[in-house]
Amino acid sequence: MSHPIEIVNADFPRGPFQAAIFDFDGTLSLIRRGWQDIMIPMMVEILQKAGPDESEEALTQLVTEFVTRLTGRQTIYQMIELAEQVVKRGGTPLDPFDYKQEYHRRLWVGVEQRIATIRNGKDAAEKMTILGSPQLVKRLEQSGMTLYLASGTDIDYVQDELKLLELHSHFGGRVYGALDDYKKFSKAMLIHQIIRDTGVTGSQLIGFGDGYVEIEEVKRVGGLAIGVASDEYDRHGVDEWKRDRLIQAGADIIVHNYQQYDALLSTIGVIP
Numbered sequence: 626m627s628h629p630i631e632i633v634n635a636d637f638p639r640g641p642f643q644a645a646i647f648d649f650d651g652t653l654s655l656i657r658r659g660w661q662d663i664m665i666p667m668m669v670e671i672l673q674k675a676g677p678d679e680s681e682e683a684l685t686q687l688v689t690e691f692v693t694r695l696t697g698r699q700t701i702y703q704m705i706e707l708a709e710q711v712v713k714r715g716g717t718p719l720d721p722f723d724y725k726q727e728y729h730r731r732l733w734v735g736v737e738q739r740i741a742t743i744r745n746g747k748d749a750a751e752k753m754t755i756l757g758s759p760q761l762v763k764r765l766e767q768s769g770m771t772l773y774l775a776s777g778t779d780i781d782y783v784q785d786e787l788k789l790l791e792l793h794s795h796f797g798g799r800v801y802g803a804l805d806d807y808k809k810f811s812k813a814m815l816i817h818q819i820i821r822d823t824g825v826t827g828s829q830l831i832g833f834g835d836g837y838v839e840i841e842e843v844k845r846v847g848g849l850a851i852g853v854a855s856d857e858y859d860r861h862g863v864d865e866w867k868r869d870r871l872i873q874a875g876a877d878i879i880v881h882n883y884q885q886y887d888a889l890l891s892t893i894g895v896i897p
Contacts, residue, residue, distance in 0.1 A: 629885050630878065630892055631868075637877035638849045639894050643825045645765055646816065646843070648697060648834035649776035649783055649802075651857060653762075655753045656739050656786050657778070658857040663732045665692055668707050671724070675716030693870060697812065697838025699777045699803035700725055743789055750790045755853060756860050757883030762795040764886055768895050770831075773799045773819065775812045775839070780804060813842045820846065831893070835867055840874040849893060852876030 650657045668688045669681060676684075687710070695703045704725045708718035718724075742748040751759060765772060772795050776783045780802030787793045787800060804810050819825055827846030832839050835853040843850045852871030856862040863881045871879060880889060890896045 629881055630889055631880070632878055632892075633852075633872055634877040637893070638828050638847060640829055640831075640849070642770060642831050642849070642893070642895060643829040644771045644773065644819060644823065645831040645833065646773040646775055646812075646819070646839070647762075647832075648836060648839045648853075649774055649787070650778055651755075651835035651855070652833050652839075652853050653754055653758045653774075653792060654786055654790060655755065655857055655860075656790070657732065657736055659735065660732055661689075661692060663735075664703065664728055665689055667728055667731060668692070668703075668710075671707065672710055672714065675711045675718075676714035679714075694837060697777055697834060697836030699807050699810065700728070700779075701803065701807045702777075704728070740786070740789060754790055754792070755855050755882050757886050758790075759792065761883040761886040761889075762792060764890060765895065766795050768890070770895070771799070771823070771825075772796050773815065774801065775815050776802045777836075777838075778802055812839055813845075816842055816846055816848075835871070837870065837874040840871060840876050844875040844877075849878075850874075850876045851889075851893075852879045853882075854879050855882050 647653055650660065665685065665688050669684045672684050672688070673681065691706045692703055695706065701721055704721035707724055708721050711718035739753060743750050743753060762772060774787065774796045783802035784800055787796065801810060801815055816830070820827060827848050830843060830846065830848035831851065832843030832848055833851045833853060834840055840850045840852055854864050854868035854871055856864045860882065868879055883889065887896065
């Protein structure tokens with residue numbers, strides 16, 4: 626088993642850090658856990674109709690690759706890729722927004738149930754977070770760092786779910802998510818906006834995420850990238866598949882969850 630705080634790059638940036646940017650789903654929130662198990666079969670189903678000669682196994686491998694590669698970007702980009710794959714097979718695709726709407730319809734069945742259990746008091750909000758999330762963001766805020774949240778999920782959902790998980794107060798108005806006009810937001814755009822508007826340099830930025838995009842973009846500006854390879858169902862173990870891909874994306878450090886938040890923050894020099 627991997628160490629709870631696995632240092633991949635011993636020469637990781639050591640700050641001093643001024644800001645941290647978090648992904649949401651799979652990095653803080655578990656409300657949408659298992660979304661890949663909804664998206665991938667849906668896409669395979671659509672592509673089977675467009676290319677009936679291809680095996681389900683081959684299509685699943687294809688879809689898994691591009692869904693994984695685009696994880697962290699706005700959901701619409703995965704749907705744009707789906708539409709392009711339909712065209713490649715001689716089919717006539719729906720508008721990517723229609724695919725996104727169908728995906729949300731299927732996903733919402735499970736999400737709505739989890740939200741209801743929290744709102745009805747049957748489950749504590751903390752049960753739907755990566756372990757240690759409330760404590761980690763509180764400690765970062767107490768250390769004087771400014772926290773940002775950037776998600777590929779639609780902004781309205783992100784704001785509602787962040788509040789439901791009782792994490793919203795740590796981020797203030799610095800919460801960003803997917804927009805209908807999707808070209809007006811990306812994680813890269815936000816990172817450059819932070820650098821431009823606050824004077825924080827790339828090396829003073831920490832990024833937390835479970836997908837390629839946030840890891841790659843934080844590394845691109847010289848920041849510290851912490852990959853979150855949590856088993857989203859067990860909450861205690863490591864997801865080896867995630868771990869391998871986060872390392873490929875350039876993560877400096879891999880964690881399973883944030884239970885050892887003080888040890889993590891001490892390792893990277895945020896606290897003594």
